Amino acid sequence: xxxxxxxxxxxxxxxxxxxxxxxxxxxxxxxxxxxxxxxxxxxxxxxxxxxxxxxxxxxxxxxxxxxxxxxxxxxxxxxxxxxxxxxxxxxxxxxxxxxxxxxxxxxxxxxxxxxx
Numbered sequence: 001x002x003x004x005x006x007x008x009x010x011x012x013x014x015x016x017x018x019x020x021x022x023x024x025x026x027x028x029x030x031x032x033x034x035x036x037x038x039x040x041x042x043x044x045x046x047x048x049x050x051x052x053x054x055x056x057x058x059x060x061x062x063x064x065x066x067x068x069x070x071x072x073x074x075x076x077x078x079x080x081x082x083x084x085x086x087x088x089x090x091x092x093x094x095x096x097x098x099x100x101x102x103x104x105x106x107x108x109x110x111x112x113x114x115x116x
Contacts, residue, residue, distance in 0.1 A: 002063040004036040004070075004082045007050055007099060007107070010057045022059075022088040033071075034084040036061070041081065046099065047106045056107045060095040061088070 008025050016022035027049075028034045037045040042058065050056055063070055069086035099107035 002038075003094070004038055004061050004063045005042050005097075006034060006036050006059040006061065006088070007042070007046060007056055008059070009053075010055050010098075013057055013059065013096065016088075017090050020090050022090065024087075032085070034086075034088055036070075036082040036084060038082065041079070043106075043108065046108060050099075050107050052101070052105050053107060054101055056099040058097040058099050058109055059088075059093045060097060061092055062094055065092050 006022075008022075012025050013022070022034070023029070024034045035045075046056075063082060066084055066086075066088075070082055070084050072080040073083050075081045097109045099109055102108050
């Protein structure tokens with residue numbers, strides 16, 4: 001099992017939940033696929049692309065659930081990132097993690113309530 005993550009505004013996620021699918025936002029729509037990150041890539045993605053943005057969540061998805069529409073493609077100096085060349089069914093989202101801003105103004109996943 002391999003979990004991947006999509007950072008987006010909570011408001012956009014709520015709209016996608018109501019529609020039953022997430023078709024992408026911003027750069028996803030411009031590029032023609034939905035950008036995801038692995039757990040190891042998530043912090044750098046948040047720092048580079050979401051610095052200073054509030055009201056974000058990270059969708060957690062099982063990569064194997066997405067089938068052949070999920071492709072691992074080079075980005076940032078050749079590192080492979082998961083890209084979904086289809087819509088994301090809302091039912092495929094395993095968890096939704098709040099991403100509050102940290103002291104450096106970069107969003108990060110909040111620890112689970114039982115760890116706080």
